Amino acid sequence: MKIAILGGDGFCGWPASLHLSDLDHEVTIVDNLSRRTIDEQLQVQSLTPIRPLSERRAAWEEVSGNRIGFEFIDIAQDYEALLDFLRSWQPDAVVHFAEQRAAPYSMKSPRTKRYTVDNNVNATHHLLCAVVESGLDIHVVHLGTMGVYGYGTAGMKIPEGYLDVEVRAEDSTQEQPQRIPQQILYPTNPGSIYHMTKVLDQHLFAYYAKNDALRITDLHQGIIWGTHTEQTQRDERLINRFDYDGDYGTVLNRFLMQAAVGYPLTVHGTGGQTRAFIHIQDMVRCVQIALENPPATGDRVKIFNQMTETHRVRDLAEMVARIAGATVEMVPNPRHESAENELHVVNQAFLDLGLEPTTLSEGLLREVEQIARRYRDRADLDRIPATSTWTRNQQAGVPSSVTAQPAG
């Protein structure tokens, strides 16, 4: 297959590009390198020494004999370049990772809120519009998030995108309720501007699948953990990024980093929030499986829950603390969310298609040793705490420019 990876220089996009190239697919990365620019603005860097994309690509060709192409395009800004690329390269599928993906960054200032909405909505819409205009039958695979569902579904399992509900018919009575069964997009409850953009994406996909019969797969992904995949560890120049700062570092990476440098692990609130997780090696396999199992023309959007296990944040902290020999500390939660939640998720579709999950309890020690301890001298300890204010009431006195407010 010819596969374009939008956002292929990023944390998920780079290992996905290598994995698909290793399977002998033709791969071209499309990226505007905005993630690297944001690192510079925030004055942080990946814990792991990631190389410039040109060096990464050259190293991969050396190691594997396979070439990965590259197009420098801002897909949210330069529609014509995106369209020209699709028309000339004619991919069979596009995997769309190219969005601003950090919830804390999206809440940092009015500027980052606006950037996140503008970048993510236009990136997704341009892609859909360009696929229609190209006239090509391109399968679009998008990375969404489990976060669109919201986290407060007492007594219900989160299905894969669509929810069965019953609605009372107009002429039904209290004694004789007439119920009409319907299947609807799962009602959303996003917890940040970033998550909200993924809700907007869902509606863009639903529309284009219905109106233009585009073939679209949306992967509602849990929080990724782990750094290496089979390919990224073949050569240090292929190493993947590891973010641990308060904006881009996901919860597990921040715990690992804190443990590696001998800090207490900071848990927000009671740590009672339950989150869904998946290892990066499983993520690249899921993307492969999704590409191999596209929806048919005319189908509604195919939605997978791309996660393998759920954990309460405090249990996660304890797990890391135990493995790495650290302590746990509770701090106030900056987010407007319920303190405790249950999370039961259906993820049968990928399991049925052959996914064999890597579990946290197996892989965590490797991550501590191979990444957090190994590169801890590169860490800037001031960058670990999260400082974005989340709501209007907390906001007094926050400067509006992100460059003026580093993550520490």
Add this chain to the structure above:
Amino acid sequence: MKIAILGGDGFCGWPASLHLSDLDHEVTIVDNLSRRTIDEQLQVQSLTPIRPLSERRAAWEEVSGNRIGFEFIDIAQDYEALLDFLRSWQPDAVVHFAEQRAAPYSMKSPRTKRYTVDNNVNATHHLLCAVVESGLDIHVVHLGTMGVYGYGTAGMKIPEGYLDVEVRAEDSTQEQPQRIPQQILYPTNPGSIYHMTKVLDQHLFAYYAKNDALRITDLHQGIIWGTHTEQTQRDERLINRFDYDGDYGTVLNRFLMQAAVGYPLTVHGTGGQTRAFIHIQDMVRCVQIALENPPATGDRVKIFNQMTETHRVRDLAEMVARIAGATVEMVPNPRHESAENELHVVNQAFLDLGLEPTTLSEGLLREVEQIARRYRDRADLDRIPATSTWTRNQQAGVPSSVTAQPAG
């Protein structure tokens, strides 16, 4: 009250500005005059001789003694100007009409699709973000559309924004179904890119109401008919716009125009689509009522169905034909929609708050005489048919620039 009218030079915004000014509210219009620019691009003009905004405002001051302010701002492009305006003028409420509002225009070309999404999403998001950043407690009233509901709800009345559903609990059995009642945003089914942007707006509102406790009212409006309000008819320089072209002319206006010039009335498909309508005089009253009844801080978005009657398109055509002495002709439907639909809508909230609807059967003759016949010599008959292609399959050979493809 101090009320800012975003999009106050438009078809709805202008009469709403006059109505609120006449009630002695302080009114400032914010507009980038993009609607007039689009008329130029499409090479069409309002049937009625609308005046430049400066002349309209001067005439209103002459007639009423009340001044209406004006700020030339593109709210989707110039966030800082919008924020500065809110901070310095400090409105109590903002009525947000400032979006690209024609479904056929939104489907005309890739350029108009992208413009509609970019303009509408950023306009709405900038407003919400600026209200939060201003720190002011501004009530936001937005004009949405009945079109977000989609038009195919057999056996159900469309409620005002929120739908009661029941979900089966995880541990319930076939014999003993445990049902969990929930109230959700009504599942959407937009029929065009334009309608889809209103779905995206809904999710922006839900998020900001929840996260930042903004007070937001969303008016799910039916198709407006009628041209004059009590204020616009006081002086010809105050006259409102009347669009009859294939892009911006709504179904009733196109019928009126066709009848006035002695053409047959063209009905798409079977004309079995049912639509919701409201007279422009009732629209301005509804906006007033919404402003006088804001949600409380912390409430979810308050949603009203702003419509007063529903009609099948073919019945509407017959009604106009009868009044104006014309014939009806059936033509193929360019939209991807069901040929026939029922539409039962709850609109109790406005009726309870005192709205007394103007009915089509009373007002239609006046519209034929005072507008369509009176100004028919200004009509460009080539502009009446709609020509946007709606889906990928119809699209072959359509030029991508709207200026190159006039509405005729």
